[in-house]
Amino acid sequence: MSVAVLGGGAFGTALAVALSQRGPVTLWCRAPAQADDMANRRVNERYLPGCTLPADLTITADLTAAADAKILLLAVPMQQLGRFARDEASHLDGKILVACCKGMDLRSGAGPVETLAQHCPTARVALLTGPSFARDIARGLPTGLTLACADAGLGETLQHQLATPALRLYRTTDVIGATLGGALKNVMAIACGATIGAGLGESARASILTRGFAEMQRLALLKGAVPQTLAGLSGFGDLVLTCTSEQSRNYRFGLAIGRDEAFDASMTVEGAATAQAAARLAQREGIDLPITSAVAGLVEKRLDVAQAMDALLSRTLKEE
Numbered sequence: 356m357s358v359a360v361l362g363g364g365a366f367g368t369a370l371a372v373a374l375s376q377r378g379p380v381t382l383w384c385r386a387p388a389q390a391d392d393m394a395n396r397r398v399n400e401r402y403l404p405g406c407t408l409p410a411d412l413t414i415t416a417d418l419t420a421a422a423d424a425k426i427l428l429l430a431v432p433m434q435q436l437g438r439f440a441r442d443e444a445s446h447l448d449g450k451i452l453v454a455c456c457k458g459m460d461l462r463s464g465a466g467p468v469e470t471l472a473q474h475c476p477t478a479r480v481a482l483l484t485g486p487s488f489a490r491d492i493a494r495g496l497p498t499g500l501t502l503a504c505a506d507a508g509l510g511e512t513l514q515h516q517l518a519t520p521a522l523r524l525y526r527t528t529d530v531i532g533a534t535l536g537g538a539l540k541n542v543m544a545i546a547c548g549a550t551i552g553a554g555l556g557e558s559a560r561a562s563i564l565t566r567g568f569a570e571m572q573r574l575a576l577l578k579g580a581v582p583q584t585l586a587g588l589s590g591f592g593d594l595v596l597t598c599t600s601e602q603s604r605n606y607r608f609g610l611a612i613g614r615d616e617a618f619d620a621s622m623t624v625e626g627a628a629t630a631q632a633a634a635r636l637a638q639r640e641g642i643d644l645p646i647t648s649a650v651a652g653l654v655e656k657r658l659d660v661a662q663a664m665d666a667l668l669s670r671t672l673k674e675e
């Protein structure tokens with residue numbers, strides 16, 4: 356089946372490079388000047404410098420042409436996905452859509468699959484998520500990801516259509532678990548970055564990571580997720596990667612908060628809005644997500660790291 360990737364950032368470009376090994380791929384970028392530059396120079400200088408784009412990868416700013424493919428992968432940041440899907444529904448509805456972003460929409464609280472389904476009611480929608488840095492995928496390094504699709508048959512088809520020799524896909528029908536694992540691990544990465552940035556130590560980070568995992572499970576299981584999904588690549592796997600690597604933008608954003616340094620506002624940091632959306636959801640649901648709330652407080656500048664850590668440490672002692 357023909358494949359197009361919509362979104363010419365780091366991840367979209369990396370996926371297009373990897374999938375080009377399997378057959379013809381089209382990469383759509385919204386800015387015509389960027390598409391022309393990438394097509395001519397065979398590199399995405401802004402988002403994925405140093406990675407040569409294969410000669411047979413088609414790069415275009417023409418969405419009508421790109422959306423002609425059978426499978427459309429959407430690698431647009433979460434907070435832009437709803438507007439993009441609404442504005443471009445005529446190109447997307449009725450197609451097979453694979454959301455490749457992580458997070459919760461700040462206004463609706465929905466994840467990527469729900470957001471796409473709202474705007475494109477006749478599309479068949481899946482989610483590709485898990486521990487993977489764009490640069491690793493583009494270099495062809497071994498990577499394991501989760502392909503989540505409520506329709507088991509379509510999920511199996513996509514698993515086989517999108518796997519490559521280096522990109523090993525596991526499938527699940529638990530879209531809620533894969534969505535919330537991928538969304539909330541970025542919140543925990545901000546918390547872990549802030550912990551290290553403020554000089555609070557690696558022991559503290561291990562506690563934040565572990566108790567953060569407990570929060571991810573608490574919210575996801577409440578929403579109907581399967582525990583195994585949270586323990587898998589899309590949950591625990593991505594949590595470990597993102598909370599321990601300076602390649603992660605969410606972790607680096609946390610580091611900057613902890614060091615009281617400025618951070619490039621144009622950078623995609625999905626965990627910031629997701630922390631706010633998840634904290635609101637937890638309040639509505641009446642559950643306690645103290646690390647998520649602390650990260651929302653840091654993002655909204657209501658708290659500094661010392662106050663956030665005080666709030667966590669002064670809670671009543673409890674069973675693990």
Ligand SMILES: NC(=O)C1=CN([C@@H]2O[C@H](COP(=O)(O)OP(=O)(O)OC[C@H]3O[C@@H](n4cnc5c(N)ncnc54)[C@H](O)[C@@H]3O)[C@@H](O)[C@H]2O)C=CC1
Pocket residue numbers: 362363364365366367385402430431432433435438439455456457458487488489490622623625
């Ligand atoms: N970079 C990575 O290593 C990974 C990223 N992801 C996820 O992929 C998603 C995208 O992230 P990146 O590609 O890294 O971000 P990026 O910041 O590198 O690129 C974002 C891209 O989206 C485009 N874009 C922004 N608003 C748009 C709109 N309204 N319509 C169309 N295009 C728009 C930008 O032009 C840019 O090409 C995020 O949800 C991220 O969590 C997932 C796994 C790995």
Ligand SMILES: O=C(CO)COP(=O)(O)O
Pocket residue numbers: 457485486487488541544593596597602603604605606623624625
């Ligand atoms: O999702 C990712 C790794 O799996 C990428 O992390 P960042 O968005 O924090 O860079």
